[in-house]
Amino acid sequence: MKVLAAMSGGVDSAxxxxxxxxxxxxxxxxxxxxxxxxxxxxxxxxxxxTIEDSMDAQRAANVLGIPYYVWDFSERFKADVVxxxxxxxxxxxxxxxxxxxxxxxxxxxxxxxxLALGFDAVATGHYAKIVxxxxxxxxxxxxxxEAKDQSYVLGVLTAEQLAHAYFPLGDTPSxxxxxxxxxxRGLSVAQKPDSYDICFIPDGxxxxxxxxxxxxxxxxxxxxxxxxxxxxxxxxxFTVGQRRGMRLGTPAADGKPRFVLEVRPKENTVVVGPKxxxxxxxxxxxxxxxxxxxxADPSTAFECEVQIRAHADPVPAIAELVxxxxxxxxxxxxxxxxxxxxxxxxxxxxxxxxFTIDRTVSAVPVDA
Amino acid sequence: MVYLDHAATTPMLPEAxxxxxxxxxxxxxPSSIHSAGQQAxxxxxxxxxxxxxxxxxxxxxxxxxxxxxxxxxxxxKGLWWQRRTDAATGAARTRILVPAGEHxxxxxxxxxxxxxxxxxxxxxPLDELGRVRLDVLAAELEADAAxxxxxxxxxxxxxxxxxxxxxxxxxxxxxxGVPLHVDAIAAYGQVPIDVHGIRRATDAPRGAGLxxxxxxxxxxxxxxxxxxxxxxxxAAVEPLIHGGGQQRKVRxxxxxxxxxxxxxxxxxxxxxxxxxxxxxxxxLRDRLIDGTLRAVPEARLxxxxxxxxxxxxxxxxxxxxxxGDSLLxxxxxxxVAVSTGSACQAGVPEPSHVLMAMGRSEADARGALRITxxxxxxxxxxxxxxxxxxxxxxxxARAGLAARATSFDR
Numbered sequence: 001m002k003v004l005a006a007m008s009g010g011v012d013s014a015x016x017x018x019x020x021x022x023x024x025x026x027x028x029x030x031x032x033x034x035x036x037x038x039x040x041x042x043x044x045x046x047x048x049x050t051i052e053d054s055m056d057a058q059r060a061a062n063v064l065g066i067p068y069y070v071w072d073f074s075e076r077f078k079a080d081v082v083x084x085x086x087x088x089x090x091x092x093x094x095x096x097x098x099x100x101x102x103x104x105x106x107x108x109x110x111x112x113x114x115l116a117l118g119f120d121a122v123a124t125g126h127y128a129k130i131v132x133x134x135x136x137x138x139x140x141x142x143x144x145x146e147a148k149d150q151s152y153v154l155g156v157l158t159a160e161q162l163a164h165a166y167f168p169l170g171d172t173p174s175x176x177x178x179x180x181x182x183x184x185r186g187l188s189v190a191q192k193p194d195s196y197d198i199c200f201i202p203d204g205x206x207x208x209x210x211x212x213x214x215x216x217x218x219x220x221x222x223x224x225x226x227x228x229x230x231x232x233x234x235x236x237x238f239t240v241g242q243r244r245g246m247r248l249g250t251p252a253a254d255g256k257p258r259f260v261l262e263v264r265p266k267e268n269t270v271v272v273g274p275k276x277x278x279x280x281x282x283x284x285x286x287x288x289x290x291x292x293x294x295x296a297d298p299s300t301a302f303e304c305e306v307q308i309r310a311h312a313d314p315v316p317a318i319a320e321l322v323x324x325x326x327x328x329x330x331x332x333x334x335x336x337x338x339x340x341x342x343x344x345x346x347x348x349x350x351x352x353x354x355f356t357i358d359r360t361v362s363a364v365p366v367d368a
Numbered sequence: 369m370v371y372l373d374h375a376a377t378t379p380m381l382p383e384a385x386x387x388x389x390x391x392x393x394x395x396x397x398p399s400s401i402h403s404a405g406q407q408a409x410x411x412x413x414x415x416x417x418x419x420x421x422x423x424x425x426x427x428x429x430x431x432x433x434x435x436x437x438x439x440x441x442x443x444x445k446g447l448w449w450q451r452r453t454d455a456a457t458g459a460a461r462t463r464i465l466v467p468a469g470e471h472x473x474x475x476x477x478x479x480x481x482x483x484x485x486x487x488x489x490x491x492x493p494l495d496e497l498g499r500v501r502l503d504v505l506a507a508e509l510e511a512d513a514a515x516x517x518x519x520x521x522x523x524x525x526x527x528x529x530x531x532x533x534x535x536x537x538x539x540x541x542x543x544x545g546v547p548l549h550v551d552a553i554a555a556y557g558q559v560p561i562d563v564h565g566i567r568r569a570t571d572a573p574r575g576a577g578l579x580x581x582x583x584x585x586x587x588x589x590x591x592x593x594x595x596x597x598x599x600x601x602x603a604a605v606e607p608l609i610h611g612g613g614q615q616r617k618v619r620x621x622x623x624x625x626x627x628x629x630x631x632x633x634x635x636x637x638x639x640x641x642x643x644x645x646x647x648x649x650x651x652l653r654d655r656l657i658d659g660t661l662r663a664v665p666e667a668r669l670x671x672x673x674x675x676x677x678x679x680x681x682x683x684x685x686x687x688x689x690x691x692g693d694s695l696l697x698x699x700x701x702x703x704v705a706v707s708t709g710s711a712c713q714a715g716v717p718e719p720s721h722v723l724m725a726m727g728r729s730e731a732d733a734r735g736a737l738r739i740t741x742x743x744x745x746x747x748x749x750x751x752x753x754x755x756x757x758x759x760x761x762x763x764x765a766r767a768g769l770a771a772r773a774t775s776f777d778r
Contacts, residue, residue, distance in 0.1 A: 069697055116767035117694060 001120035003027045003166060006106060007060060007068070009053030011182045011189045012125030012169060014060035018185050019168035020123045021064050028119075029061035029068040032110065034077040035200065056189050063186055071113070073105055080104035082200055086213050089236045092265035093340020096153065096310065097198055102126075103156040111164055121166040126150045129170035130162060131350075138162045140291040140351040145174050152310045155344035155354035159292050207237045207245075219268030221246060224261065224277065235268045241278055241336025248272070263338070279333035281363030283308070283343055286325045288355035295352065298326075305346040306330055308337055308357070314346055326355045333363035370704045370752040374681055374742025375526060375554060381589035381634050381743070388591055388630035398623050399614065412625045415632035422639035423581065423598050424562030431597045431615050432628055436553040436584030438608075439597040440473040442619065443549040443580040444520050446605025448481055451517040451547070465508055465519045465546075467492045467500040468725035471526055474551060475721075478520070487517070494725045497672040498530035506540055513544035520548070523555035523581075527709040527722040527738060528671035529682025531559065534578075535566060542570040542577030547603060549580040553595075557588035557638045557743075558646060558679045563598050579603035585627070589743055590634035594627040638743070649741045650680035652750050656739060657683050659754040664761050668732070670723060681741040684709060686723070686732040690764040695737050698760035704753050709738030735768070 003025040005017035020027045031054050054070060061068035081100045088095035111122050127143035128151040140162055143149045157165060172178055175194075182190035197204040214236045221230035230248040232238065238246075242260040252258055252274070259278055262271040283306070295302065298321040305314035306328050316331040328343060337360050345352040371379075380388075396408030417427040433439045444464070454461050466478055468491050481487035492505045500521060509516065519541050524531045534550060541548040552561055566578045579600040586592040599605065599618065611620030638645070660667055660683070670684045671677075687695060692708035699706055709720060719733035739753065 067700070069693065071693055113694070113767045117698060117763060 001025050002118060003121050003123050004110075004114040004119045005029050005066070005123045006110060006125075007031050007057035008125070009056035009060075009189065009192075010125065010195065011179055011187070011192050012127070012175075014057070014064075014125070014187045014189050015178050015182050015185070016123050016125040016168040017060065017066065018064055018181075018187070020166065021066060023168070027064070027066045027123075029057065029064070029066050030110075030114075031057040031068070031070045032077075032105070033070050033072045034074055034081075034105075056192065060187050060189060063188075071110070073109055076109045077101070077105055077200075080109075085198075085200075086210065088340050089210055090214050090265060091340070092235060092263040094239045094338040095340055096342055097200070098310070099153045099156055099342055102153055107157055107161040107165060111161065115164065121164045123166040123168060125169055126154060126167050127169050127172075127175075128154050128167050129349075130165060130167060137293050139293075141170075142346070142349040142351075143167075143170050143172075145169075145172055148175050150310070151346075151351050152307055152342075152344050155291055155342065155351050156289060157291055158289055162292055210234075210236050217268055219270070221248065221270045221272055223252075223258075224271060224273045229258075229272065232270055235263050235265050235270055238263050238270050239336075240338035246270075246272065276364055277362065278335050279363035280330075280335070280337045280360045281333050282327065282329050282361035283334070283337060283357050283359075284325050284327040285343070285355035285358040287358070288326045288353055290353040291351040303347075304328075304352060306334075307344045307346065308334060308341055317345075319345055325358075370749045372739045372741065372745070372749060372753055373705050373707045374745065375587070375709075375738065375740035376707055377586045377592065378589055378742040379744055380586075380591060380630075381637050383637050384585075384590050384630045384634040387633035388626050391626035391629040394625075396625070398625055399612065408625050412623055412628050415625070415628040418632035419596055419628075419635045420598075422561075422635040423556075423583065424564045424566075425598045426564075426601075428616070429563075429598055429600060431599050431619050432623060432631075433595045433597055433619060434593060436551075436582055436587070436595040437473040439582035439584070439595045440471070440520075440549075440551050440553075441477045442597050442605060442608055443582060443599075444474065444477045444518070445481060445608060446618070447518045447547055447549060447580065447603070448485070448487060449606035450604050452485075452487075454514070459514070461515055461517050462486060463488045463490055463512075463516045465490050465492055465505060465516055467505075467521050467532075468494050469498060469525060469527075469722040470520075470522055471551060471553070474520055474522075488515075496727050497677065498525050498528045498670070498722065498726050499672065499677075500532055500537070502533055502536055502540075505537065509540055509544040509546060513546050516544075516546045518547050518549060521550060523550050523552040523561070524559065524679050524682075525671070525722060526554040527720060527736075528684045528726070529554075529679035529740075530671045531555065531677055531679065535569065538566050538572070538578040539570040542567075542572040545573060545576045547576055547579045549582070550578060551582045553582055553584045553587055554679065556583040557642070558649070558681055560642060563600070567600065574602035575600075575604070580605070585631035585634060588634050588638045590631040591627050594624060594631050596631070645743060646680040649743075649745065650675065652741050652745055652747060653680060653683055655747070656741070656750045656753065659750070660685060660757060663754060663758050670726070670728070670736070681745075683739045683741075685737050685739075686728070687735040687737065687761060687764070688731065689768045690735045690761065691768055692734060692736050694764040694767045695735075695760055698763055699753070699756055702756040702760060704756050706753070707738045707740070709736055 003020045005027050007013045007029045058068050081097050085095050085097045114122050127145050127148040129141040131139045131141050142151045179190050201209045216233040220228045223229050238260045256274050258272040261273045261277050301318050301320040304319050306317040307314040317328050319328045339357050341357050342354050344354045396404035398409035398412045416430045420427045420430045452462050464487050482489050493501045570577050581598040584595040607618050609620050614620050667685045667687050719730050720736050723733040
């Protein structure tokens, strides 16, 4: 088939492209330009978007002997990922921009353009597996490399998107092997550092970056009774579960550390309380999608596992579709859950689907 | 492969390759005093004279540079530094008059002078065909020529091929006593260039009117890595590179004899058949434009369509609803090499600032494609492009919709 290999300039996407070539596909490498004004050189652990990264991708394509192009998605990326990121934070929610990028850019704008230009699939260096069942339906599964598994950030993909997605690294047991393979293939990016940070925040200072765009405004930090216990420079720079950076003058009555329990952007207020109060006993949301075939009857309670962050452990849970809302009761309380986060539902290694958390219910009664 | 991107670079002429390889085999630094050095010097100066002859200049007026961009930088920065203060009165003379839609070599050099050296930049608008607005330029010069360090402009636009009224601007600057630099990199080899002729015809006083003109070897079938600044005897520039004092002390550094010999060989060949080549290219270009507009009636030709107003090798279209990079990709896959025409960073096509300066929409600028014909182009090349275009266009139009909204949106 005709494969468009999305090449970020990192080692994973380079090896993914190499494997697509080796599998006999007709492969074209494409680097996504996501910024109108890219930096010149790579800094820190940022893994894409500089001219150096684009050149790394091109050199990898040269080694593989495939054509290489840069496509400009900077406008779409700004509208759908960067502005969305700012809006979500402003609304007191904690978004995952990588997930948005997969949902709206790589497997939407890029995929659509690729299909229109005659490609059959988009290959990326994500660690996740696509498994085809006996009837030919595609399922999304966790990668063999457990530590690198990225099925969470792909949980937003629908059956239609999965039909054209290709993840050549899904079966590889570890990233070490991918690096070794890159070195063996003569790819110069074999030892390039992993990227951890948000690609559009070059110095990794998310708080400072947001403050520049959302502005700062002094507001109250209150406890669960509403008593003011401190002040802050903008509610958007807090996330639920956060402990540091609040500079609370008066200690809690019991002397225990306090955590961010809730962010109320409209009132510019941050609510803090003891760690126990973070425990969430139920999460629910009405914006959900199925990764592949939906369950035959999701309104009958079913056993699953729920994962609420890219690197969180999955937790056994019971899920149920009630009046258009997915309601998930974890087997034990979840920590640090914020509205706006994505919950991905697994059955075994299979990604069943995902939803955006709209509401949560505390696992313990509220009594200051 | 069908190569229709001759404005980016064009194949080296056999004469230029022969001259290069022959000269590479000869030892000698032209600055050395011994016989070997003298031999090298002779070849270098003969080459300089040959290049000069194709530009209506004398050998001494040719300063070889590393490329066209260096020549442009030397002219703009060198003239500006030389003239930033009026020596007689001590008054500041820091303005640069520059048309919109120039090449990035000019835009970025001028912008650097503005940001770091205190130059004042006055942008002269273009009309809808891409020609500089002479009335605006004339008004600026007549209002206050004493504050102007220099005027710099393209001879012909590298994207849309529009030829500028160089004679008129040379006359204006000669009359108002301001030096003019012309970036003739895109025009060289396609239209006749006669620096002395223009200076005579415009009664240019010393140091004013057309005093500097940039060209590049690889655009005419010479090697990449050598350009030249024609610098009139009466014009002084501050050097960018200091050292051994070669080339009128304007551009120090050991000179590349082989590149100069190759440049000269290409220049001589091109000059000897300029008229015939221009007619041949224009005929191919007209067939290409006609065929394109028949195949894709909604395509819009950019620039000046009059014979005297456009480079003979240039065709430039906007395809509404398409992205230039999709068209480029599909044509490349079909074996036809063309360009989106605009500047690239990391290979990213930006919406063309030239089309924007001509008053076109960003959508028009995004769907732009430049097809350029060169000395080796044939009718078969043009037919191959026309054969590949309809399918590529239909597919790019479908992909164009994906850039805005996708069926995967929810």
